[in-house]
Amino acid sequence: MDLRKLRYFLTVADEKNLGRAAALLHISQPPLTRQIHQLEDELGVQLFNRTPKGMELTEAGYLLAKESRNIFALVQQASEKTQRASQGRLGRLDVAVFGSGVLDTIPRLLLKFKSDYPEVKVVLHTMEKEEQIQALRQHRISLGFNRMLKPLPDITSELVNRESLLLAVNANSPLATQPVIKFKELANHPMVLFASSGRPNFVDKVMSLCYSAGFTPEITQEVGDVVTGVALVASGFGVCLVSKSGSTLSLPGVVYREIEDMPKDATIDLSCVYRTGDNSKLLASFLSCLQEFKELNADTNTTTP
Amino acid sequence: MDLRKLRYFLTVADEKNLGRAAALLHISQPPLTRQIHQLEDELGVQLFNRTPKGMELTEAGYLLAKESRNIFALVQQASEKTQRASQGRLGRLDVAVFGSGVLDTIPRLLLKFKSDYPEVKVVLHTMEKEEQIQALRQHRISLGFNRMLKPLPDITSELVNRESLLLAVNANSPLATQPVIKFKELANHPMVLFASSGRPNFVDKVMSLCYSAGFTPEITQEVGDVVTGVALVASGFGVCLVSKSGSTLSLPGVVYREIEDMPKDATIDLSCVYRTGDNSKLLASFLSCLQEFKELNADTNTTTP
DNA sequence: GACAGGTCATTCAAAAAAGGTATCAACCGA
DNA sequence: TCGGTTGATACCTTTTTTGAATGACCTGTC
Numbered sequence: 100m101d102l103r104k105l106r107y108f109l110t111v112a113d114e115k116n117l118g119r120a121a122a123l124l125h126i127s128q129p130p131l132t133r134q135i136h137q138l139e140d141e142l143g144v145q146l147f148n149r150t151p152k153g154m155e156l157t158e159a160g161y162l163l164a165k166e167s168r169n170i171f172a173l174v175q176q177a178s179e180k181t182q183r184a185s186q187g188r189l190g191r192l193d194v195a196v197f198g199s200g201v202l203d204t205i206p207r208l209l210l211k212f213k214s215d216y217p218e219v220k221v222v223l224h225t226m227e228k229e230e231q232i233q234a235l236r237q238h239r240i241s242l243g244f245n246r247m248l249k250p251l252p253d254i255t256s257e258l259v260n261r262e263s264l265l266l267a268v269n270a271n272s273p274l275a276t277q278p279v280i281k282f283k284e285l286a287n288h289p290m291v292l293f294a295s296s297g298r299p300n301f302v303d304k305v306m307s308l309c310y311s312a313g314f315t316p317e318i319t320q321e322v323g324d325v326v327t328g329v330a331l332v333a334s335g336f337g338v339c340l341v342s343k344s345g346s347t348l349s350l351p352g353v354v355y356r357e358i359e360d361m362p363k364d365a366t367i368d369l370s371c372v373y374r375t376g377d378n379s380k381l382l383a384s385f386l387s388c389l390q391e392f393k394e395l396n397a398d399t400n401t402t403t404p
Numbered sequence: 405m406d407l408r409k410l411r412y413f414l415t416v417a418d419e420k421n422l423g424r425a426a427a428l429l430h431i432s433q434p435p436l437t438r439q440i441h442q443l444e445d446e447l448g449v450q451l452f453n454r455t456p457k458g459m460e461l462t463e464a465g466y467l468l469a470k471e472s473r474n475i476f477a478l479v480q481q482a483s484e485k486t487q488r489a490s491q492g493r494l495g496r497l498d499v500a501v502f503g504s505g506v507l508d509t510i511p512r513l514l515l516k517f518k519s520d521y522p523e524v525k526v527v528l529h530t531m532e533k534e535e536q537i538q539a540l541r542q543h544r545i546s547l548g549f550n551r552m553l554k555p556l557p558d559i560t561s562e563l564v565n566r567e568s569l570l571l572a573v574n575a576n577s578p579l580a581t582q583p584v585i586k587f588k589e590l591a592n593h594p595m596v597l598f599a600s601s602g603r604p605n606f607v608d609k610v611m612s613l614c615y616s617a618g619f620t621p622e623i624t625q626e627v628g629d630v631v632t633g634v635a636l637v638a639s640g641f642g643v644c645l646v647s648k649s650g651s652t653l654s655l656p657g658v659v660y661r662e663i664e665d666m667p668k669d670a671t672i673d674l675s676c677v678y679r680t681g682d683n684s685k686l687l688a689s690f691l692s693c694l695q696e697f698k699e700l701n702a703d704t705n706t707t708t709p
Numbered sequence: 710g711a712c713a714g715g716t717c718a719t720t721c722a723a724a725a726a727a728g729g730t731a732t733c734a735a736c737c738g739a
Numbered sequence: 740t741c742g743g744t745t746g747a748t749a750c751c752t753t754t755t756t757t758g759a760a761t762g763a764c765c766t767g768t769c
Contacts, residue, residue, distance in 0.1 A: 100407070100479065100483060101406045101407045101408060102405070102406045102407055103406055116717095117716080117717060117718095118716080118717090126756090126758085127758050127759075129717095129757080129760095130757050132717065132718060133718090133756085134756090136718090142483060142486055142487060142490075143487065143490075144486050144489075144490035146486075149717060150716080150717095150765090151715075151716050151764070151766065153715095153717085158490075158492075158684060159487075159490035160486075161489075162485055162486055162494070162495065166481070166482035167482065170475065174475055177468060180467055180468075181464050181465075181467055181468040181471070182447060182464070184449075184463055184464035185447075185448075185449040185450065185462070185463075185464035189467070190463050190467065381463055408727090422745080422746060423746085431727085432729055434746095434748075435727060435728050435729075437746065437748085438728095438748095439727085454745085455736090456735070456736040456737065456744075456745055456746090457736095457745070458745065
C-alpha cells in the first residue's frame with residue numbers, strides 16, 4: 100500500500116468513475132483499474148461496488164477514504180515541516196542559562212527570537228559554566244549563556260553585551276545617603292561576593308579590581324548567585340557589586356548606587372557559547388537574531404554616550 | 405515521496421549506515437543510496453550529513469523521521485480499520501426508533517449490540533413510521549424500529565418481538581381494585597388512545613378489537629405517544645391499552661392490569677425495517693445480533709409457558 | 710428488441726522505475 | 740602507508756507501471 104495507490108483510490112472515490120478519475124490523474128483507465136484492484140487485494144477488502152453507473156464506495160471504502168485524507172494531510176505537513184526545519188525556522192533549540200544574564204538581557208533576546216522564529220521551541224536549562232561546556236560537547240545543548248569565559252578551541256564564544264558594575268547597598272547603610280561613592284571606600288565596608296564554579300569567575304574579577312585600587316576587600320560571605328547575594332545585602336551582610344542586569348532585582352531594603360571613579364575596565368561581559376563549527380540551521384538562526392539584537396541595543400546605547 | 409522511500413529513509417536513520425540498512429531492507433546498497441538522494445532532491449532538503457563514520461541525521465532529517473513514524477502508524481491503522489470495517493465490526497449505523505419499543509426492548513438490544521460490536525457507533529434518530537420509510541429510501545438511516553408495518557417491496561421488515569397488551573388504569577378507578585377485568589368492561593370506561601401517523605396504526609388495532617368484542621369504545625383523547633397516553637391516565641382521563649414494554653413506564657397514580665379474556669390476537673409486534681437487498685456489513689452484523697437476541701429471549705420465554 | 714452510449718475489466722507490448730554487480734573515491738586507525 | 744571502512748557512480752537486468760485497443764456488461768431509447 101503506497102501513497103500512489105491511495106491517491107488513485109481517493110480520486111476514484113471522489114469521481115465515482117474510473118475514466119474521469121484516470122483523466123484527472125493524467126493516466127489511462129486500465130492501469131487505474133488495476134491499481135484499485137491491487138489495493139483491494141492487498142487489504143483483502145472490497146472498497147467499491149461496481150455498478151453500471153460507476154464506482155460506489157463500500158462502508159470499508161468510505162472509511163479508508165477518510166483515513167487516507169488524514170494520511171495525505173500528515174504527509175503534506177511532514178514535507179513542509181521538513182523544509183522549514185532545513186531553513187532553521189522550525190525545531191527545538193536547547194539553551195543553557197546562568198547568572199544575572201537571565202534577569203534582563205536573555206529574556207529580551209529570547210522574546211525577540213520567539214517573535215522572529217515562532218515555530219522554534221526554545222528549551223531552557225539552568226547550568227553553571229563548566230556544566231554548559233560539558234553539555235555542549237555532549238550535544239545536550241546547542242547554546243549557552245555565561246560570563247567570563249576562557250577561550251577554548253572547540254567552543255566558540257560570542258559577546259552578547261558588556262555591562263558596567265553597580266553597588267548594591269543596604270538602605271540603612273551610610274553609603275545609601277552619601278551623594279557620591281568612591282571605589283576606595285569599599286575597603287571600609289564588608290562585601291558579599293557571588294561566583295559560579297570555574298575560573299576565571301566574578302570573584303577573581305572583583306578581587307583584582309580592589310588590589311589595583313590598593314586595598315583588600317573584607318569578604319563576609321561568598322554565595323553562588325546574584326539573587327542570594329542581593330538578599331544578603333538586604334539582610335545587612337554588607338555591600339555587593341552586581342552587573343547592571345543584576346540591579347533589576349528589587350528587594351526591600353536594597354538600593355543600587357553608581358561608583359563615581361569606577362575603573363574603565365570594571366565591566367562584565369555576557370557571552371554566548373556554542374560548538375565551533377556547529378552548522379545547525381537553528382543555531383545559525385539564533386546567531387543571526389543575536390546579531391540584530393546587538394545592533395538594536397547598540398543604537399539605544401549611542402543615545403546615551 | 406512514496407512510502408517506500410520513507411521506509412528506506414527511516415531504516416537508514418535508525419542504522420546510520422547505508423550498508424547495514426540495505427541489508428535489513430534486503431536490497432543492495434547502491435539503490436538505497438539513490439533512493440535517499442531522490443528523497444532529498446524531492447524535498448530540496450539535506451536529510452543526512454555524510455561522514456566517514458556513516459549517515460547522520462540533520463535537524464530537518466530528525467524531524468522527518470519523527471513525522472514518518474506517525475505516518476506509518478496512521479497507514480497501519482487505516483489498513484486495520486478498513487479491514488474491520490469490511491467485516492462489519494467498525495463504523496457508524498444510523499438507526500431510527502419510535503414508540504414504546506424504546507422503553508424496554510430496543511435498549512436491551514442495543515446494549516447487546518454495543519457489547520458484541522464495541523467499535524460500531526450507533527446513532528439514534530427519533531422518527532415516526534412514515535418518516536423512517538422515507539429516511540431508509542434516502543439512505544439517511546440503515547435501520548428503523550417500529551410497530552404495525554404494512555409490507556413494501558423495497559423495505560424488508562423483521563419481527564423483533566411480540567407483546568401482549570396491558571391496561572393502564574388510574575389508581576383511584578374501581579378497575580384498579582377489581583380482582584379480574586373482562587375485556588367487555590372497557591365499554592363502560594373512557595379510553596385514551598395513542599397512535600403514530602401512517603396506517604395501519606395502534607388506534608385501528610384497538611378499535612377493531614373492541615368491535616369484535618361487540619362494543620364501541622368511548623375515546624376521550626387521542627395522543628401521539630405512549631408516555632403522553634399514560635400521563636393522561638394518571639390525570640384521570642380514562643384507561644389506556646399499552647404494550648407490555650409500555651408498562652415499564654411507572655407514573656404515580658397509574659397501575660397496570662391484565663385483562664382476563666384478552667383475545668389471542670390482541671398482541672402488538674415490534675419490527676425492524678431495512679432496505680431490501682442492503683448488503684451493508686454493518687447491517688448484517690446488526691441483524692445477526694438481533695437473531696441471537698431473539699433466541700435468547702425465546703429461551704427465557706419458554707421458561708414461563 | 711436492436712442499438713447507442715455509458716460503465717469497468719482484460720490483453721499485450723512499451724516505457725519507466727527499481728534493483729544488482731562491479732568499481733571508485735574518501736577517510737580513519739593501525 | 741595500508742587494509743578496512745564509509746558513501747557515490749556507471750552500467751546492466753529485472754520488475755513494475757503504463758498505454759492503446761478491445762471486450763463484456765448494463766441501461767435507456769427508438
